Amino acid sequence: MARMTNLYDVSKCTACRGCQVACKDWNQLPAVIEPFTGNYQTHESTNGDTYTIIKFMEHEDPVDGIQWNFLKFNCMHCFDPACMDVCPQEAITQTEWGAVIKDYDKCIGCQYCTYACPFEIPKYRKREDIVTKCTLCYERVEEGLEPACARTCPTGALTFGERDQLLQVAEERVKFLRANGFPRATIYGKLELGGLNKLFVLTDTPDKFELPIDPKVPGQITFWQDWIQPYFGWLIPVALAGSAVSFVTTRILANKNGDHTEGGHE
């Protein structure tokens, strides 16, 4: 099945935040009202009851003058999701068409996924002891609908469809933008982390949108992913065998040394 995704074109986004409300509406999430802190942005980042936010970033330089950048920030639905790899409960899975989704019945709230995510997107919801995030509205998509955010977007900044086709649209759009006043326009999500099931057309370099230029899965997670998890099956017997050997050898050594006291040399 072809990958299905959202293309988010920042050059058309007016930051009306209809998507933020549509997301809360479809997912029936409570409002998390935090006082205004000097920026239009509602929250520092996503939270357990807020799967998507629009980030607001001001930049100023002598050539371009003021830039006010907006970015819809939510789960990137990585081709190779680190969160899925680290989940000890196998609560996170990937649909055939690329949505990374979560079975909250299996989630035990261990929060490994929150540390594994290169974008720090999944967040802990204390109330139910689970970790939540955007699901690309897979339940809507599987019924033939678009995600709630794409459905509501009034300016056409968000479009939903087959990733291959949207990638072509994005490439055309970047060409257009580069020729029309945005020489640093670029696509994000095409190659990052081996590909994201989320495409962005940016009017400037990713750092101007608080996106990592070269996102990386944290080192310990890679180790877990590449070494521990694949061999998890035989790791337990090995570990058990190791401890058995250690138990026996320490006894033997202890007996040899005639050391019967427990922890009290002083």
Next chain:
Amino acid sequence: MGSNAAENHPISFKWLTEAREKRGAKIISVDPRFTRTSARSDLYCPLRSGTDIAFMGGMFNYILQNKLYHEEYVRWYTNATFIVKDSFGFEDGLFTGYDPEKRSYDQNQWAFETNEDGTYKKDMTMEDPRCVLQIMKKHYERYDIDLVCRITGTPKNKYLEVIEAYAATGAPDKTGTIMYAMGTTQHTVGTENVRSFAILQLLLGNIGRAGGGVNALRGESNVQGSTDWALLYHILPGYLETPQAKRDPDFETYCAVETPKTGYWVNKPKFIASLLKSWWMADDPAKSYNYIPKRIDGKHYEHIALFEAMYKEEIKGLFVWGSNPIVGGPNANKEQAALAKLDWMVAVDLWQTETSEFWSYKAVERPTDKDEYGIKTPEDIATEVFFLPACSSFEKEGTVSNSGRWMQYRWKSADPVGDSKADLEIVHKLGLKIKELYAGSSRVEDEPITHLTWDYGHGDHPDIDLIAREINGFTVVDGKPGPQVANFTKLMADGTTACSNWIYSGCYPADEYLSKRRDNVDTAPPGAKPIGSYLNWSWCWPVNRRIIYNRASATPEGQPWDTDRASIWWNGEKWIGNDIPDFGGTKDPNGPGGRNAFIMRPEEVGCIYSKRNEGPLPEHYEPWESPIKNLLNSQDLNPAVVIWEPEKQGQTDKYPIVGTTYRVSEHWQSGVMTRMQPWLAELMPNCFVEMSEELALEKDIKNGGKVIISTTRGDIEALACVTKRFKPFLIDGNYVHQVGVLWHFGFNGYAPDEPANRLTPHIGDANTMIPEYKAWLCDVRRA
């Protein structure tokens, strides 16, 4: 300019984005601060609030001096060729005929020269020094680029970029459009601000053409409808003047005095007679005319005037219907104090509003002890307050008219919650009850009620279909509704037809209520390109015409200026095209009157020069509260405005900062509907004041910290939004700071905060009295 479309009219912005992509359109954003609209524009240009006419005047000057106007269009379709009488003159900010006592003009001194047969004298070469074009050229000579920039604080290079980009739309095959909103209108010179846009568009040949126009972005989805239906004191439905006691004592005099000699308005008697007939079907219009209340000649009844009268205890009772004046009204402290002087008040709204609870303890709380108007506490308030719960737009049906004049039907999607009712039902029951109370009275003074025709079915909710038929109009047969008329051309002045709003006549000509149409196919005549008229989608007044004055979309000879945007054209026998001709359908372009494109005007051309209360051409005056003296003339303030509270004029010694108010996408108007929604409260939880980093540094204000903003009217507390997007203005060599406050907040809801309108003054435009919310003086300090 004067609008922040991306934030406050987000759907409109979709079409701008599309125009940019498909046709390479350039979007220009002119605004005191860099907004979400500016972020999506090709060019951003700042100006100080209240200096729009200086900005536009500089554009006129540049366009006229460099002959960048659309010459043929200007010659044939505007009054640029008209000769003005010698009695017209202008000196140092005042036109001739000014009476400083009355603060008003004798407008007859600005009249046009006429020939003996009553027609206007013209100079088609536009070279006569007394012709409008030359008078205009002279008038705006003073508006040179450098002086304009000293007034507006606009960087010169940006200003020139804007002028050059926009003046390029004067080419016959190009069009440009101006989208404005309350940033343009809410000034003491609001009307002239809008007029200056109309003048610019006429000079560049951008009126009556697809892709042109002056687009009013309305503050509410049905503002167009409310104006058409006369939710204003000076008009009756269909823009017919309300009678004044001395000027219009009887029906005959009204028709004689209010009807012009030329232009389409010569039909006015038919419209007023049919309106009266729809209200009092059994009476002759000459009699029922006397049933309409007459206003006192020249007296003010606008929002500010009503609240001033309430404050002076001249008004006893008030209906506040879907309105929240102690949040949304200017000088909200005074308006709150005024409400406490009423005997009774009825509030109709979805929720308890700040206004419906003006008597509560919450309403008294203030951040400082400044009290200029004597705000009363609950124990001292004797006003009896009633609250009627109304349902929301999704819980009722009927039509809404958008700013393109489309009358679109909306069906109900849910039943009203609890006891809430549709506005129409509330009015209906009230009407029936009042009639019941007067039933059986034979007193003459009760006739306006006892004779009133109120026949809209038997349900609690009136029958919308019957109302719609009455709006369309019908022939009166034996004192009862007969067959509907085709449109307003069939209305009569003799009382044989009834029609409750002539401009809407034609919306229900036979068996189909056209506002319900939903055909989204855009068709064009054979061989022509469609231009987005969608003639079978809903219905548009007048007579389904989508672009008014569309005769101007064609050359004087009747062919499109630009085949890509052809609206109507002459095929040798008649006018055909993508729209309903705003013109006699078979009127030869080379025959008499064949080039008179503006049929609603007595002079039948577009008005570059037009009588308004402060003059025939827009002149720059500073706002009532301004940081500087007027650099263009010695009249600081618009000479024709009413000054209600002279003692409340803030001065720069105490209040050196320019203040303005505005909205954000996330909240709606006075916030009654949005502050009650947790998801929307989450998006914009607090009132904030936007200011530059420079001002914050000067005042030691931290981003996100609490500040007090004060004016002579009151103080409010808000959170600071310190941003690179707001810059100090270099005004005549000195830096002037400006701040902007959101006006959505009040003490109720999930996002309670203080109303910014406690700061704004009671002063309004010289023609409409729309309050000057957008430019006043204040001071800001850390709380």
